Amino acid sequence: MNLKPTDVSLSVKKFNNEVCGYCLVCGCHCGFIAYMKDKEIVDIYGHPYDKNSVGSLCNKGIALVGETDKLPYRIKNIMIKREKEFIKSDIEEVKSLLSKRPIKKTAVIMGKFSTVEDYKVLKKLTKDIYTTGVFLPFRPSSVPPYEWSNMKIIIALETDPVNSEVMATRWIMDAVEKGAYLVNISSRYNTLSAKASKNFLMNPYQLKNTLKNILEGKDEPWNRLKTFLETTKESLIIVSETLLKSPLRYFVIGFIKHLRTSYGTEYAFIGNITNIKIKELKDINLESHDLVISVDNTLYEFNNLPENQERISFSLFPDFTAINSNAIIPLPLFKERKATPLFNPFAYETKSVKLQNFPYTVEDTISYIFDTSGQEEPTIYKNDIRDSEINIREEDNVRDGDIYVIVGDSPVEIWGHWYPWLHGLEKEQKVYINKKTAEMLGIKENSNFMGIRVEITNTVSDNTIFVSEGFEESQPFKSGVRKGRILNKPGFRIWRLRE
Numbered sequence: 001m002n003l004k005p006t007d008v009s010l011s012v013k014k015f016n017n018e019v020c021g022y023c024l025v026c027g028c029h030c031g032f033i034a035y036m037k038d039k040e041i042v043d044i045y046g047h048p049y050d051k052n053s054v055g056s057l058c059n060k061g062i063a064l065v066g067e068t069d070k071l072p073y074r075i076k077n078i079m080i081k082r083e084k085e086f087i088k089s090d091i092e093e094v095k096s097l098l099s100k101r102p103i104k105k106t107a108v109i110m111g112k113f114s115t116v117e118d119y120k121v122l123k124k125l126t127k128d129i130y131t132t133g134v135f136l137p138f139r140p141s142s143v144p145p146y147e148w149s150n151m152k153i154i155i156a157l158e159t160d161p162v163n164s165e166v167m168a169t170r171w172i173m174d175a176v177e178k179g180a181y182l183v184n185i186s187s188r189y190n191t192l193s194a195k196a197s198k199n200f201l202m203n204p205y206q207l208k209n210t211l212k213n214i215l216e217g218k219d220e221p222w223n224r225l226k227t228f229l230e231t232t233k234e235s236l237i238i239v240s241e242t243l244l245k246s247p248l249r250y251f252v253i254g255f256i257k258h259l260r261t262s263y264g265t266e267y268a269f270i271g272n273i274t275n276i277k278i279k280e281l282k283d284i285n286l287e288s289h290d291l292v293i294s295v296d297n298t299l300y301e302f303n304n305l306p307e308n309q310e311r312i313s314f315s316l317f318p319d320f321t322a323i324n325s326n327a328i329i330p331l332p333l334f335k336e337r338k339a340t341p342l343f344n345p346f347a348y349e350t351k352s353v354k355l356q357n358f359p360y361t362v363e364d365t366i367s368y369i370f371d372t373s374g375q376e377e378p379t380i381y382k383n384d385i386r387d388s389e390i391n392i393r394e395e396d397n398v399r400d401g402d403i404y405v406i407v408g409d410s411p412v413e414i415w416g417h418w419y420p421w422l423h424g425l426e427k428e429q430k431v432y433i434n435k436k437t438a439e440m441l442g443i444k445e446n447s448n449f450m451g452i453r454v455e456i457t458n459t460v461s462d463n464t465i466f467v468s469e470g471f472e473e474s475q476p477f478k479s480g481v482r483k484g485r486i487l488n489k490p491g492f493r494i495w496r497l498r499e
């Protein structure tokens with residue numbers, strides 16, 4: 001949909017240009033109107049005619065589009081590391097740095113702000129191209145968020161869309177206001193809990209048994225839920241990226257495929273999901289690569305980084321990945337280029353609108369340094385899950401009595417802690433654990449667990465330890481502990497505390 005400015009301006013600020021664009025921070029792709037004075041954004045509003053946002057933007061979108069240029073930490077120059085210090089440099093020096101060392105095996109890791117255009121060029125460079133998100137070989141959603149409001153049954157599995165696809169949450173609330181039955185199954189109470197008809201706190205072992213019961217129509221209330229799904233056309237199941245980064249991944253995909261095939265249930269896998277064929281971090285052998293190129297902050301997934309490895313980081317901020325690289329190249333945002341996001345849970349093909357100039361693009365920089373020519377077209381899967389030929393296998397069993405560490409979504413994403421007013425929404429990383437599990441592990445309130453302060457709360461399930469993913473060591477305000485140090489399992493968000 002091509003958006004045009006409204007007849008009457010939404011801003012009372014002084015501006016001399018109105019530009020309509022799309023926020024591509026999450027899958028909602030909310031339309032907006034940016035009010036510009038010369039080259040500066042002076043105000044931004046959600047576009048009232050956009051189907052997902054209907055006139056609103058969330059705090060993440062407003063911060064990223066409106067505030068990024070004003071942050072003093074934004075990387076704007078190429079930097080090279082010399083004797084542990086970064087100094088201002090240029091593209092020629094990055095090229096010469098790499099030419100001094102024969103590179104045998106390159107890996108690319110693509111994070112949150114990667115684009116399809118970046119992928120096309122980087123794929124020319126290496127076949128070892130990975131994502132921090134999840135690749136699904138089918139359309140990640142069967143229905144757009146604005147149609148969720150027409151659903152009569154919604155099942156939410158380990159998901160809190162307000163932390164990932166923010167504006168999508170309103171359509172769940174709308175459905176509930178209209179009488180929908182919302183079943184919220186999660187390892188912790190979340191935003192949906194307040195509106196849910198039924199809330200169930202479950203760890204991965206309990207969840208797997210519950211899904212089996214629904215399939216088999218065994219025991220109440222699962223027997224009744226199965227009957228609802230069989231008889232209700234307007235039913236939807238929403239699953240988070242977190243669950244796909246767990247030992248239950250293939251079981252859950254198989255479960256959704258069964259519901260879709262048998263009952264026509266609509267589905268949405270949300271979070272950092274792509275339907276472009278790409279490897280995932282769970283399959284990387286980082287040590288086997290002598291050059292790693294990161295687009296965005298991707299190395300926080302690792303506990304240890306190999307020595308004697310060249311690393312180039314396309315970065316917004318001097319984050320963990322940037323400071324552990326030998327060269328940093330400024331990363332443009334979607335508002336500074338025309339590009340398509342790599343993560344696309346609703347399979348929209350929205351392109352960003354260039355609002356402002358930025359001196360670098362990943363495509364130009366890579367083509368210049370490596371003399372790549374041409375582009376590799378991606379393989380994109382657009383078929384429905386019921387038509388997919390996925391290899392559904394049990395990746396790893398879940399066992400009764402295991403304790404699971406979940407490093408999951410919370411209000412502020414990892415990049416968000418560079419923005420003062422987003423950081424203010426979640427000022428400190430914490431470990432959340434319930435009383436029973438804490439006693440079993442001998443953990444006390446306010447003690448330190450994995451370097452993080454403990455809060456004992458009955459809002460998490462038994463045998464679960466929840467930690468928010470959005471923190472790492474280099475953040476400017478109150479830093480935290482990166483996921484790689486907590487879980488030491490790149491590409492996963494849920495794993496056992498002990499093997």
Ligand code: SF4
Binds near residue numbers: 167
């Ligand atoms: S919901 Fe997503 S797309 Fe919409 S404004 Fe927020 S971050 Fe941007």
